Amino acid sequence: MLHAWQGKWEKAEELRIQVVEGRVSLLGEGHPETIQVMESLENTLRSQGKWQDKKQKPGN
Numbered sequence: 001m002l003h004a005w006q007g008k009w010e011k012a013e014e015l016r017i018q019v020v021e022g023r024v025s026l027l028g029e030g031h032p033e034t035i036q037v038m039e040s041l042e043n044t045l046r047s048q049g050k051w052q053d054k055k056q057k058p059g060n
Contacts, residue, residue, distance in 0.1 A: 009048045016041040 020041055023034040045051035 009044060012044050013041070013048065013050075016044055 019037045
C-alpha cells in the first residue's frame with residue numbers, strides 16, 4: 001500500500017482496517033484473502049510499535 005511505503009502509517013492503518021472489516025463481512029474470518037489482509041494490518045501495526053504477539057505479552 002502506497003501510504004505505508006511513504007511512511008504514512010496511520011493512514012495505512014485506517015485503510016487496512018476498513019479492508020479487513022469488508023473482507024470479514026463478505027468472505028468470513030477464515031478466508032485466505034481475509035487472512036492475507038489481516039497479516040498486512042499486523043505488519044502495519046508492527047511498524048508503528050502497536051502490535052505484540054501473544055507470546056510476548058506478560059503472563060502468557
